[in-house]
Amino acid sequence: MVDDMTAKAYVVHLTRARSRRPLALALAESLPIPTSILAAVDGKTLSAAEMRRLFLPRMHSPRYPFRLSDTEIGCFLSHRKAWQSILTDGCDAGLVVEDDVCLASDRFADVLAAAINSIRPDEYVRFPVRERGELGAVARSVGNVTLLEPRLPGLGMQMQLIGREAARMLLEATATFDRPVDSLVQMQWIHSARVLSARPIVVREVGRTNGGSTVQQKAGILSKMSHELQRPLLRLSIRLANDRWRRRTAA
DSSP states (O other), X not given: OOSSOOEEEEEEEOTTOGXXXXXXXXXXXXXXXXXXXXXXXXXXXXXXXXXXXXBOTTOSSSOOOSOOOHHHHHHHHHHHHHHHHHHHTTOSEEEEEETTEEEOOTTHHHHHHHHXXXXXXXXXXXXXXXXXXXXXXXXXXXXXXEEEEESSOOSOOSEEEEEHHHHXXXXXXXXXXXXXXXHHHHOHHHHOOEEEEXXXXXXXXXXXXXXXXXXXXXXXHHXXXXXXXXXHHXXXXXXXXXXXXXXXXXX
16 A cells, blocks of 8 residues: 555554453454554553652643543553654554544545655644544645644544654653643644644544543543633643744744
8 A cells, every 4th residue: 555655553452451352453454554452551550659750740831730540641651652663663654543443434545545655754643533623724635635734633542643753752752741642742842743634534433332431530520610611721822832833943
């Protein structure tokens, strides 16, 4: 499918989530590039000392106003493990896929091929499960596939194609962290990778019907209200900071 680029896929799977294993294996089998199952980091096995070393609250501005759960920390470390695998395996780009995803369109192979054949080393291409909220200019078109450059990339880490240099930049920027991995990826001035988003939508999330998310946590009503009140301000602050970063890098 891809002649000039070396690309490999990594399906991130938490070993103790046994009910998700068949889904992970089926997903790995369905991807049109060489694929391996990557054992996710289990946040519940991390010691208190490891947590303190990795998680540094209020590290970046705008401040992230919530404390991370052990599963969110494990998720972040799992994606760092995938980024490192891209470098270790010598890939030009790596497709990192969480195990609660399935291919939702017969156009998936074409969209992936367009992304692989056009990705630049410092780019990070999202394959979102929905279009909502990602507004931005068209970065490039490849046939019927469009890569947008959102002012504020969407949340979620279901699937993304990561250039080798982008993987290196993300690793260097995240030896310690203060928020979930998808929120950090939004902050492009922190890691300097260019975040794009592929269209059309060709994947969907199936975790809620296959054992549920291993990241989402139950929260009380006061916690949920606090999140809902503070999230819009956080999104606005990140979007404006991204705009400033783009103006600086374009100058």
